[in-house]
Amino acid sequence: xxxxxARPRLHARLWPYAGAALALLALIFVPGFVGLxxxxxxxxxxxxxxxxxxxxxxxxxxxxxSFGHSAYFGLGAYTxxxxxxxxGIRSMELxxxxxxxxxxxxxxxxxxxxxxxxxxxxxxxxxxxxxxLWSLALKFFWxxxxxxxxxxxxxxxxxxxxxxxxxGGYPRFILTYYYYVLGVFALAAAIMWVIVHSPFxxxxxxxxxxxxxxxxxxxxxxxxxxxxxxxxxxxTGLAGxxxxxxxxxxxxxxxxxxxxxxxxxxxxxxxxxxxxxPIVGGIAFTYIKSYAVASTEYWQLLLGxxxxxxxxxxxxxxxxxxxxxxxxxxxxxxxxx
Amino acid sequence: xxxxxxxxxxxxxGATLACNGLDFTVDKGEFLSLVGSNGAGKxxxxxxxxxxxxPDSGQILFEDRDITSLSVAARIKAGIARSFQLVNLFDxxxxxxxxxxxxxxxxxxxxxxxxxxxxxxDVRREARxxxxxxxxxxxxxxxxxxxxxxxxxxxxxxxxYALRPKxxxxxxxxxxxxxxxxxxxxxxxxxxxxxxxxxxxxxxxDMDVVFRYSDRIVMMHEGSFLADGPPDAxxxxxxxxxxxxxxxxEG
Numbered sequence: 001x002x003x004x005x006a007r008p009r010l011h012a013r014l015w016p017y018a019g020a021a022l023a024l025l026a027l028i029f030v031p032g033f034v035g036l037x038x039x040x041x042x043x044x045x046x047x048x049x050x051x052x053x054x055x056x057x058x059x060x061x062x063x064x065x066s067f068g069h070s071a072y073f074g075l076g077a078y079t080x081x082x083x084x085x086x087x088g089i090r091s092m093e094l095x096x097x098x099x100x101x102x103x104x105x106x107x108x109x110x111x112x113x114x115x116x117x118x119x120x121x122x123x124x125x126x127x128x129x130x131x132x133l134w135s136l137a138l139k140f141f142w143x144x145x146x147x148x149x150x151x152x153x154x155x156x157x158x159x160x161x162x163x164x165x166x167x168g169g170y171p172r173f174i175l176t177y178y179y180y181v182l183g184v185f186a187l188a189a190a191i192m193w194v195i196v197h198s199p200f201x202x203x204x205x206x207x208x209x210x211x212x213x214x215x216x217x218x219x220x221x222x223x224x225x226x227x228x229x230x231x232x233x234x235x236t237g238l239a240g241x242x243x244x245x246x247x248x249x250x251x252x253x254x255x256x257x258x259x260x261x262x263x264x265x266x267x268x269x270x271x272x273x274x275x276x277x278p279i280v281g282g283i284a285f286t287y288i289k290s291y292a293v294a295s296t297e298y299w300q301l302l303l304g305x306x307x308x309x310x311x312x313x314x315x316x317x318x319x320x321x322x323x324x325x326x327x328x329x330x331x332x333x334x335x336x337x
Numbered sequence: 338x339x340x341x342x343x344x345x346x347x348x349x350x351g352a353t354l355a356c357n358g359l360d361f362t363v364d365k366g367e368f369l370s371l372v373g374s375n376g377a378g379k380x381x382x383x384x385x386x387x388x389x390x391x392p393d394s395g396q397i398l399f400e401d402r403d404i405t406s407l408s409v410a411a412r413i414k415a416g417i418a419r420s421f422q423l424v425n426l427f428d429x430x431x432x433x434x435x436x437x438x439x440x441x442x443x444x445x446x447x448x449x450x451x452x453x454x455x456x457x458x459d460v461r462r463e464a465r466x467x468x469x470x471x472x473x474x475x476x477x478x479x480x481x482x483x484x485x486x487x488x489x490x491x492x493x494x495x496x497x498y499a500l501r502p503k504x505x506x507x508x509x510x511x512x513x514x515x516x517x518x519x520x521x522x523x524x525x526x527x528x529x530x531x532x533x534x535x536x537x538x539x540x541x542x543d544m545d546v547v548f549r550y551s552d553r554i555v556m557m558h559e560g561s562f563l564a565d566g567p568p569d570a571x572x573x574x575x576x577x578x579x580x581x582x583x584x585x586x587e588g
Contacts, residue, residue, distance in 0.1 A: 194451060194452075194453060195450055197454060198450045198451065199447050199449045199450075200449055202430065202434055202437070203441070205429055206427040206430060209428050209429045209430065210426065210427050210428070213421070213496070214427075215409055216387070216418070217439050217442040217443075217496070218410045218413035220410060
């Protein structure tokens with residue numbers, strides 16, 4: 001009897017790990033079946049998934065809606081461009097090693113200001129600060145290249161062991177970089193999983209649900225929000241760092257508010273109440289957008305329609321809707337048995 | 338020996354004197370009920386002692402130490418915890434996590450970011466034990482938001498109790514539940530609190546409950562204390578009776 005009760009609960013515990021392993025396995029084999037363009041698109045999707053995982057630590061787990069996450073993504077991208085321009089660095093590992101502290105420091109500074117408020121005031125502050133970075137990138141064109149942006153050619157990977165110079169470098173880069181990004185993505189997702197399931201992550205969720213009660217358990221609410229902001233910005237910054245060599249160029253567009261909107265959009269698309277929602281959203285959004293852009297010049301209209309339909313029909317996002325269906329099916333299964 | 342003592346504690350909201358220079362004492366180990374009509378100042382007094390609001394003047398002494406200027410967090414650390422009149426839970430978290438979080442917070446473990454919360458064996462064991470004491474063990478995996486009202490009230494107390502305070506304030510632990518549930522909640526709460534040697538101050542409206550469970554009853558009216566004594570003395574007090582019947586004490 002005891003074992004009969006224990007078994008399904010054990011299954012429930014292991015399910016996420018099994019799902020993650022299957023998804024990872026599928027992602028490893030995808031490039032063998034699709035073309036270069038699809039592989040590249042999926043790389044963009046994984047990068048946006050990392051950005052959204054970071055964003056969702058604030059929205060889904062801490063209950064703070066940021067409208068300024070373009071700031072950290074763009075900061076990551078521009079830091080890489082500056083490291084190349086000023087120091088001639090071409091190693092992807094150094095980009096991350098030096099870029100992440102820069103993003104973390106700026107996230108800490110911006111976060112310190114923003115977490116003094118919540119709700120719409122928080123959102124407006126994040127938006128305002130991201131617009132400051134955007135206008136700096138736009139106006140200081142002798143440093144940032146203005147609207148022309150800064151070029152970032154293919155970096156070297158694994159401490160310079162893999163170089164993509166010479167002929168045939170492009171297809172080799174796309175394929176290799178896909179696996180590189182997949183590795184970083186898997187690591188980032190695992191780290192985020194531990195964060196949201198740690199005592200710290202539970203405390204964030206408690207603050208999200210009931211700030212007053214959290215305070216009356218002795219928690220320093222603002223400090224937790226600040227730490228969440230720092231981590232969130234840093235994850236999104238990591239996405240920016242990974243994005244720029246693939247795109248080959250960074251422009252002020254990645255600092256501009258519509259890009260913050262895209263991060264919000266894709267997280268809602270996937271579902272912010274689930275851990276995997278932002279991942280699914282990041283990949284799905286990348287596909288929807290690229291096909292929308294390719295099929296009509298009114299692609300913004302198409303995306304807008306998707307958003308409206310989403311809010312009306314799938315308020316919990318793709319993953320939220322799927323898990324609801326799965327729950328219903330298993331309930332039917334129980335009654336049949 | 339007094340565990341808590343307030344000296345001339347005063348708080349005014351506009352023209353309303355919610356606490357009119359109160360000298361309030363709580364003795365170690367007692368189960369004290371704070372009674373009085375709505376607006377008598379009971380919740381204000383608890384809010385002042387737990388640092389939810391600041392007094393206009395006066396002192397709060399806990400174990401003979403002046404805690405008047407201490408923050409909420411510092412008072413919790415000193416050993417003062419509370420539950421709330423309107424249930425205040427973490428509805429998105431499981432019943433288990435609600436209690437576990439209280440233990441993590443108490444032990445200063447909420448900064449731990451690199452370990453899974455579910456892997457902490459000590460906390461898991463203690464959370465299970467607390468949930469068992471409150472009769473909530475079978476519900477531990479449910480989201481707190483899905484509990485019935487009576488169970489929510491119990492969990493609210495359990496979350497405060499898991500902080501292992503020396504002094505526990507319970508603001509209307511039985512409000513909004515059926516009278517059958519009331520007795521069950523109070524039986525559970527009083528037995529846990531007494532077996533844990535926790536001093537408890539309960540704000541309560543139901544006089545049957547108050548007379549049955551309290552060691553001492555303090556009656557408030559318009560920001561002042563009207564009566565203070567064991568249940569029998571309060572039962573025999575004419576002023577108290579007239580207030581409870583809705584008459585003015587003068588009349």
